[in-house]
Amino acid sequence: MVRRMxxxxxxxxxTMPAVWPVLAMQxxxxxxxxxxxxxxxxxxxxxxxxxxxxxxxxxxxMMFYLWTIWRRIGKVEADMRALERRTGGSK
Amino acid sequence: xxxxFVPLAIVTAAMFAYAPIGIGRVQLESTMLxxxxxxxxxxxxxxxxxxxxxxxGIASLVYLFKGSALADWYGVASAELVVIFGVFGLFSGxxxxxxxxxxxxxxxxxxTMATMLVLVFLGYLMVRKYGGPGSEKLAAAMGIFxxxxxxxxxxxxxxxxxxxxxxxxxxxxxxxFPAAWDxxxxxxxxxxxxxxxxxxxxxxxxxxxxxLDRLYLAAEE
Numbered sequence: 001m002v003r004r005m006x007x008x009x010x011x012x013x014x015t016m017p018a019v020w021p022v023l024a025m026q027x028x029x030x031x032x033x034x035x036x037x038x039x040x041x042x043x044x045x046x047x048x049x050x051x052x053x054x055x056x057x058x059x060x061x062m063m064f065y066l067w068t069i070w071r072r073i074g075k076v077e078a079d080m081r082a083l084e085r086r087t088g089g090s091k
Numbered sequence: 092x093x094x095x096f097v098p099l100a101i102v103t104a105a106m107f108a109y110a111p112i113g114i115g116r117v118q119l120e121s122t123m124l125x126x127x128x129x130x131x132x133x134x135x136x137x138x139x140x141x142x143x144x145x146x147x148g149i150a151s152l153v154y155l156f157k158g159s160a161l162a163d164w165y166g167v168a169s170a171e172l173v174v175i176f177g178v179f180g181l182f183s184g185x186x187x188x189x190x191x192x193x194x195x196x197x198x199x200x201x202x203t204m205a206t207m208l209v210l211v212f213l214g215y216l217m218v219r220k221y222g223g224p225g226s227e228k229l230a231a232a233m234g235i236f237x238x239x240x241x242x243x244x245x246x247x248x249x250x251x252x253x254x255x256x257x258x259x260x261x262x263x264x265x266x267x268f269p270a271a272w273d274x275x276x277x278x279x280x281x282x283x284x285x286x287x288x289x290x291x292x293x294x295x296x297x298x299x300x301x302x303l304d305r306l307y308l309a310a311e312e
Contacts, residue, residue, distance in 0.1 A: 031256075032263045047126035047190050054129045054183040055111065058136075062285070065175050069292050076299040080306060087310045 106281035126190040135278035140176035148238025151231035168293035177209035211237040
């Protein structure tokens with residue numbers, strides 16, 4: 001078992017130098033945004049549903065979240081009113 | 092705070108009503124073209140998330156060492172907002188990545204670490220909900236560690252070479268693309284205001300819950 005683990009570890013260490021050139025071939029990350037005018041129409045079409053989807057998702061998510069807060073506050077306030085009625089009635 | 096809530100909510104709503112107009116009008120970016128327009132809300136949501144993490148971390152520290160109920164309310168409210176903003180940040184990033192990288196998901200260090208961060212805060216909320224008595228303190232510890240991981244998430248794009256653009260993209264934006272920079276600032280302020288408004292509403296819910304518990308105890312006595 002130990003021997004097999006040692007062989008595996010040795011294999012990993014021996015193949016590591018072969019990985020460096022692969023890593024070095026990675027494209028350089030983009031460093032800046034550049035403004036641009038004049039867009040080819042075929043470039044716009046595939047991106048439009050993604051942009052609209054992102055903004056629509058945000059709108060729906062926030063509306064849902066605000067609705068849950070409003071609903072939870074309403075529930076607690078209703079419980080408070082019910083408790084007040086109950087304790088008021090017992091006095 | 093109560094007096095400031097309504098004006099803040101109105102200003103936030105007005106800013107969010109204007110934001111799509113501004114985003115529609117702003118110049119396109121040369122490499123990514125239309126899909127880059129996701130950036131204005133994508134970046135702003137991470138700004139709001141950072142604010143939420145800071146509030147949660149500080150509130151958790153105060154709660155853990157001082158036992159302040161108010162700090163606990165702020166902690167749980169901001170943890171919920173970390174999850175909300177995080178879900179949108181990951182979703183919008185995925186849509187952007189579909190066009191920019193050609194895939195819906197990439198196990199890039201920044202994306203993976205951001206997912207882990209959101210999961211930590213999701214864990215915070217689950218501990219609060221299902222942890223039973225004393226779970227507030229456990230969750231506060233999770234809030235502190237969640238906040239401590241945030242700088243690593245931010246610097247991950249600089250430390251590990253990957254597909255996600257580094258932090259310098261935003262730093263050089265004002266110089267290279269001033270119109271976009273103004274809009275980024277506008278959207279960031281809108282998101283920060285949204286964070287404040289939702290945080291106040293959520294803290295009010297916690298305050299009402301505490302008041303209800305107090306009333307139940309008083310009624311039993």
